[in-house]
Amino acid sequence: ETGVTQSPTHLIKTRGQQVTLRCSSQSGHNTVSWYQQALGQGPQFIFQYYREEENGRGNFPPRFSGLQFPNYSSELNVNALELDDSALYLCASSLDGQPQHFGDGTRLSIL
């Protein structure tokens, strides 16, 4: 059974740039959720996709967007990067919502 995989592992960007993070869900899972985790904090929910439709969104601005593909993989796009966007971005997949299993994350640094 293949687990959740995320790419890239690390990324360095500058303010104002755009970034795309990718996630392949665990085999058999149809739901993908994205989280932002700042140092010393718990994961903060960004949004969730269920069968290619957005199924919930947290308190993040519209410059955070995403999509889910027919194979249930997903992308997180962030436009106009800000210094505060520096964090660990986590993708979690599940079958019909829970429980959620996390990938290894993408560490994004904004200079």
Added chain:
Amino acid sequence: QKEVEQNSGPLSVPEGAIASLNCTYSDRGSQSFFWYRQYSGKSPELIMSIYSNGDKEDGRFTAQLNKASQYVSLLIRDSQPSDSATYLCAVSTSGGSYIPTFGRGTSLIVHP
């Protein structure tokens, strides 16, 4: 706003002792409760889930849920240095979209 509260610690226990980690939540409609372990620099790993009042045991781990008190805990018996990590409590409601709210985590240190 749904809140999940955890003492950030660190909680320090000697090897072989019982570590007790606590979590309170604000949403009375919460139905599902999870404990994740997160090693430094790594992603969270699901270790326990609990859905009904009472205790649920899995090896050295026991999750306890009290919905009336809005309280969930995790006991780790025979603590080992390899248990040293941050433990995240997550709580979600049912109703079509299971979106868990995470606490900020409790740092556990098990010293030899």
